[in-house]
Amino acid sequence: EIGGAVDIWRYAASLARTLHGETYANLGDAMLGVVLREPIGVVSIITPWNFPFLIVSQKLPFALAAGCTAVVKPSEMTSASTFVLGDILMQAGLPAGAVNILAGLGADVGAPMVSHPLVEMVSFTGST
Numbered sequence: 140e141i142g143g144a145v146d147i148w149r150y151a152a153s154l155a156r157t158l159h160g161e162t163y164a165n166l167g168d169a170m171l172g173v174v175l176r177e178p179i180g181v182v183s184i185i186t187p188w189n190f191p192f193l194i195v196s197q198k199l200p201f202a203l204a205a206g207c208t209a210v211v212k213p214s215e216m217t218s219a220s221t222f223v224l225g226d227i228l229m230q231a232g233l234p235a236g237a238v239n240i241l242a243g244l245g246a247d248v249g250a251p252m253v254s255h256p257l258v259e260m261v262s263f264t265g266s267t
Contacts, residue, residue, distance in 0.1 A: 143196075144192050147196045147197060147200060148200045150200075151200030151201050151203070152200070154204050160175045160176055161174040176205075177206070179259040180207060180208070180257065180259035181207065181255075182208070182209045182258070182259065182260045182262065183255075183260070183261045183262070184210070184263075185211075185212045185245075185249050185253070185262070185265060186198070186211070186213050186264055186265070188214035188217045189217075191220040191221060194264055195211060195220075196224075198262045199211060203237065208236065209237070210241060210258070211225075211239070212240075212245075215243065215244055
């Protein structure tokens with residue numbers, strides 16, 4: 140699980156180096172098309188109990204690579220691994236507030252995370 144997660148983090152980091160806009164000059168006289176890639180904002184990530192390190196690693200690094208802030212709610216049964224990941228990210232120099240980890244039951248923590256007006260995207264793996 141850890142080896143696969145490390146590979147995913149490396150891949151996401153390589154994508155972060157190449158996320159930039161595109162220009163199209165062949166649209167016609169005096170016309171220029173520009174595609175901008177910008178962060179969408181806050182991403183809520185809710186993960187299940189199984190493969191807790193791997194599954195959060197399939198979601199979180201891509202949100203960060205795109206410049207988004209993330210709020211992560213791990214399963215209440217396996218939240219320790221997500222907190223370990225948070226410590227690793229802090230030690231690596233990730234700015235405070237870029238990743239926020241909230242532990243708790245789905246009804247208490249998950250429901251507000253997905254309905255908050257500042258949340259622009261939700262990534263959920265699990266069951267109801």
